[in-house]
Amino acid sequence: MIFSWFRQRRRRKILAQPFPPEWVACIDKNVAHYHYLSAEEQARLLDEIQVFVAEKNWEGCGGLVLTDEMKVTVAAQACLMTLGLEGEPFRHLLSVLIYPAGYAVPEERWHQGWSVKGESARLGESWYRGPVILSWAEIEDDSKHPGYGNNLIWHEFAHQLDMLDRATNGTPPLATRQERRRWHEVMTSEFQQLRRDAAHGRATLLDTYGAENEAEFFAVATECFFDVPVDLKEQHPRLYEILSSYFRQDPAARILAHEGS
Template sequence: MIGIIIVFVIIALILTGILVYPILIKRRRNRLKNRPFSQVCHTIIENNLPIYPYLSPDEQRRLQGHIQVFLAEKQFIGCRGLRVTEEMKLTLAANACLLLLNEQGKYFPRLRSILIYKGAYLVNETTLFGNYVVEERRVARLGESWTNDQVIVSWSQVKQDTNNWKDGHNVVLHEFAHQLDQENGRAEGVPVLQQTSDYTSWAKVMTQEYQQLCNDVLQDVKTVIDSYGATNPAEFFAVATETFFEKPQQMMSKHPALYEQLQHYYQLDPVQWA
């Protein structure tokens, strides 16, 4: 009898934790969002996020709140002796949190750490040819997103991207779009959507647009969306996200269905900022 009571107590404690923990997290995040945003932080973001002055006052306030939660919950690690500065943290957080303005309430839940290199970094890459030939080589990278808990970026590339906002290339937007895609554990170009009915239209539009990009790349046709998006559906979503935020007018003109799909997902209309 005592054993049964203990089991019920344990179950009750577990259920209580499941119900209470999300409430505590929400309260903590609300406190972080309501903290005063310093003038120093304002200045850094204005200097490193060109689109910031064009956001509405409400969007700026929401972005500031998300940045404070992001900074409190994520760890920043400098690699190969790089000293992480407040400018680095705020710049990365501001770019990443643009993707969170739709207020879905999640902060890249799988992500724990952002690793920052001064420039490009080398990794071992293994490629399988056929069934028997394996090639291993050292390749330079500027960023990557891991399914488990890390995003890696090159600070020099981050700075280059912020100084050239309208070129459609942004390593932070790209890698954090991968984080959204990987939220369910897989990178397939399909993030967690708001409603079940959204998946049908997402699959239709994204498949058509991805195939069009692949055909355009094969035929050497100039495209608004970077050709790297033709690598696979996961890269297409990440590259399309870069284009959506940095070249919204061109995307809306050339790819209206894709723009509408991303506008619905992100609950934003970057054309208004332009």
């Protein structure tokens, strides 16, 4: 309770600061979906971004000097995901680490009884009760070219949502048994379809990396849900509907309303 009181007081102080206009310019430039939000949603998102930027521990890695643009871009996309969700899904996430580009981590594999030491190339990672790690070059590329269904930030933060119940299995915490049953039914069928499409080399809207396992499938589907919602709704209506009911957002409707107006 005391912690919550301190947190509320700290947040009131953060939100008492005016939102920097140059931050709005970063969001305008790097977060395409921001333009489709209603004025009320935009105002709520800006508040969330201000708190997220202030409360997380930000670290530049590999010699990267962090800028406000980097923090605001990550915060804006992460907070857009949770705009309709109850509570504070990212409250346990303490740190965001950003590398200038892709990075390598040491890796040990076992091959025919021998330990083989090598390196594994990464664009991003998401750890349970640990940091989210991102490549800025990849984020910039996604920001410059929205509409291809790829977005590193949504991918890694989807893993954070998935992990909220400790299990990284492609199913975030859901409120009712009925929701869990429906989620399992739709996600399993869509995941199997992607696996079949990937095995046959068929072109897919969803990145075939999602065929790796259920956790990657949820992360890849989340990328499409926010980046190409109209296409996802058209090509995978059941998947769209289940994600829309989970995120409590309808990004496709926002885009269509905007285009129709």
